[in-house]
Amino acid sequence: MTPEHVPPSVPAGLRWSAATSAFQIEGSRPTGAVGRSIWDDFLERPGAIIDGSTADPACDSYRHPEADVALAAGLGLDRYRFSIPWARVQPDGRGAGDAGALDHYSRLVDLLLEAGVAPFPTLFHWEMPSAIEADGGWLERDTAERFAEYANIVADRLGDRVRQWYTINEPAMTTLQGYAVGTLAPGRQLLFDALPTAHHQLLAHARAASVLRERGASTVGLANNHTWVLPLHDTAEDREAAAVYDLLHNRVFSAPLLDGAYPDLESLGLPPMPVRDGDLEEIGRSIDFYGINFYNPTTVTTAAAGSPVPFDIVPTPGVPVTGFGPEWPIMPAALRDLLIDLHARHPHLPPVVIAENGAAFPEPARAGRIDDTDRIEYLAGHLAAVGEAVDAGVSVEEYTVWSLLDNWEWADGYTQRFGLVHVDFETGERTPKASYDWYRDVIASSRAAAATAVAS
Numbered sequence: 001m002t003p004e005h006v007p008p009s010v011p012a013g014l015r016w017s018a019a020t021s022a023f024q025i026e027g028s029r030p031t032g033a034v035g036r037s038i039w040d041d042f043l044e045r046p047g048a049i050i051d052g053s054t055a056d057p058a059c060d061s062y063r064h065p066e067a068d069v070a071l072a073a074g075l076g077l078d079r080y081r082f083s084i085p086w087a088r089v090q091p092d093g094r095g096a097g098d099a100g101a102l103d104h105y106s107r108l109v110d111l112l113l114e115a116g117v118a119p120f121p122t123l124f125h126w127e128m129p130s131a132i133e134a135d136g137g138w139l140e141r142d143t144a145e146r147f148a149e150y151a152n153i154v155a156d157r158l159g160d161r162v163r164q165w166y167t168i169n170e171p172a173m174t175t176l177q178g179y180a181v182g183t184l185a186p187g188r189q190l191l192f193d194a195l196p197t198a199h200h201q202l203l204a205h206a207r208a209a210s211v212l213r214e215r216g217a218s219t220v221g222l223a224n225n226h227t228w229v230l231p232l233h234d235t236a237e238d239r240e241a242a243a244v245y246d247l248l249h250n251r252v253f254s255a256p257l258l259d260g261a262y263p264d265l266e267s268l269g270l271p272p273m274p275v276r277d278g279d280l281e282e283i284g285r286s287i288d289f290y291g292i293n294f295y296n297p298t299t300v301t302t303a304a305a306g307s308p309v310p311f312d313i314v315p316t317p318g319v320p321v322t323g324f325g326p327e328w329p330i331m332p333a334a335l336r337d338l339l340i341d342l343h344a345r346h347p348h349l350p351p352v353v354i355a356e357n358g359a360a361f362p363e364p365a366r367a368g369r370i371d372d373t374d375r376i377e378y379l380a381g382h383l384a385a386v387g388e389a390v391d392a393g394v395s396v397e398e399y400t401v402w403s404l405l406d407n408w409e410w411a412d413g414y415t416q417r418f419g420l421v422h423v424d425f426e427t428g429e430r431t432p433k434a435s436y437d438w439y440r441d442v443i444a445s446s447r448a449a450a451a452t453a454v455a456s
């Protein structure tokens with residue numbers, strides 16, 4: 001590790017992780033697996049996926065989990081974040097779990113434990129069974145009950161070995177991109193009528209959390225996507241536009257978990273949440289840690305006349321960008337400010353787990369060593385930002401890189417590579433990038449520092 005790449009202050013005692021998700025790495029229809037999800041449906045829509053690709057075989061991980069476990073162990077990770085696909089476990093969205101799928105995830109758990117890496121699965125990383133979407137998906141309250149049933153099936157099989165769980169990944173993205181504007185599955189365009197999907201996901205999370213605890217889980221949380229919202233101009237209009245966007249992207253999903261209440265939606269002319277008696281109490285005491293996925297800040301200005309929403313998202317001036325271009329600006333200080341702000345606003349903020357952080361940059365498709373200093377700089381900058389937040393009093397327990405592997409980036413297909421490990425999608429060959437070696441060294445030196453601190 002070169003000195004300029006050593007993050008200035010890695011918080012002592014931080015746990016280390018890297019993440020993937022099932023649909024993005026497994027291959028969509030590997031031999032022996034059944035079940036159809038909204039992503040199988042969505043990717044068949046003409047034009048939905050930028051390069052017209054499918055997620056099959058992606059990294060072909062369903063058939064070769066050993067290679068990925070070896071890569072996770074090679075980094076020295078404390079935990080590996082992966083997801084279990086609901087549509088494989090309950091292909092029809094109800095009834096007993098599919099034996100083949102449960103065997104597969106049971107084996108993956110064993111492989112991880114044998115390699116000394118704690119399994120940290122996510123129960124829902126966006127792949128809703130098509131059969132449930134046909135019944136209304138997250139627009140229906142009943143989906144929360146069905147999710148708890150699914151959690152029970154998985155915990156029944158894995159709960160003897162898995163003690164820590166994420167329930168749902170990024171409910172905000174499912175609500176905003178999946179149901180409001182339709183750029184992700186299920187591709188609905190309901191605008192503000194999508195808001196009930198937020199409540200039903202949070203309720204599903206809370207119901208599943210109780211089930212998991214009854215089955216012996218020690219630690220349960222979810223992963224909320226957070227952005228740090230900046231007004232383009234320091235004007236009352238832009239500050240107001242930023243506040244509305246902040247509410248929709250961040251606070252609708254954080255406040256019920258952290259304060260047991262939704263922010264005031266009605267004064268903005270938004271429909272109320274379909275809350276029933278007891279829901280908010282249940283959601284408000286449902287997490288042992290607060291999972292945050294952070295990628296970039298969002299700059300907002302007032303909307304042009306005729307826009308269906310009262311804000312416009314614009315490039316963040318004066319900062320570098322990732323492979324997505326101006327859509328994904330790089331600003332590590334935004335993560336520090338976001339963490340400090342959450343801590344200040346929420347007196348009951350539980351320990352934070354950074355559940356995803358990472359960046360895509362243009363990289364060759366064919367196998368070969370990649371000297372991805374841009375990714376190293378991105379990760380080092382964000383780790384330093386976490387360190388500054390910890391110094392300011394925020395409790396952060398864990399840091400997770402997205403992603404262990406290059407994978408299928410949803411509507412962006414194979415055009416964006418986030419991995420610490422390069423994957424040649426034609427041959428399946430995996431080649432650790434320079435960032436893999438860097439992250440392994442960061443983990444090793446942080447452990448060594450912790451051991452020295454204990455000894456002295």
Ligand code: BGC
Binds near residue numbers: 173293402
């Ligand atoms: C998601 C991942 C995704 C990553 C990069 C997160 O929103 O959880 O599945 O690949 O961001 O876009």
